[in-house]
Amino acid sequence: MAINLDKALGVFPQAMELRGRRAEILSNNLANGDTPGFRARDVDFKDVLGGMLGDPSATPSPVTTQSGHVQGLLVPDSIDGLKYRLAAQPSVDGNTVDMQKERTEFVRNTQEFQAALTFLNGKIKSLNMALKGGE
Numbered sequence: 001m002a003i004n005l006d007k008a009l010g011v012f013p014q015a016m017e018l019r020g021r022r023a024e025i026l027s028n029n030l031a032n033g034d035t036p037g038f039r040a041r042d043v044d045f046k047d048v049l050g051g052m053l054g055d056p057s058a059t060p061s062p063v064t065t066q067s068g069h070v071q072g073l074l075v076p077d078s079i080d081g082l083k084y085r086l087a088a089q090p091s092v093d094g095n096t097v098d099m100q101k102e103r104t105e106f107v108r109n110t111q112e113f114q115a116a117l118t119f120l121n122g123k124i125k126s127l128n129m130a131l132k133g134g135e
Contacts, residue, residue: 008127011053012120018049019113025082026106029097036093040085040102048081 022043032038087096 009120009123011049012116012123014053015049015116016113016120018043018045019109019116022109023106023113026102026109029085029102030099030106033095033097033099033102036095038095038097040087040097041082042085042105043081044083051081 022045025041025043029038029040029042085096085098085101087098088101089098090096
């Protein structure tokens with residue numbers, strides 16, 4: 001009986017790839033915290049991962065709930081699921097990076113990457129045991 005690695009490993013390889021990409025984006029935001037006119041960016045993890053997995057039900061999250069409401073945190077951009085983050089307190093020079101928010105998101109993303117890595121490692125160990133006959 002053949003083992004389908006894509007099914008055996010689940011969503012974890014794609015999640016780790018996306019978490020790595022998100023870490024680069026958040027690092028770029030942090031590095032440009034003092035750059036005049038820099039606009040912070042991020043990805044909507046759920047939407048982009050759904051797209052990577054070919055989920056037809058993965059649709060972009062609504063930015064507003066009603067036409068009169070203020071826009072949400074992320075405004076769509078046309079490049080690979082990247083979105084601009086709206087600043088709660090925009091600076092005079094046009095920079096939208098909120099250093100506390102970016103650090104928090106970076107730490108959260110790192111923890112979620114580690115969790116995906118732990119799950120993936122467990123799946124690989126299970127497959128290895130199955131191949132060796134449960135030694």
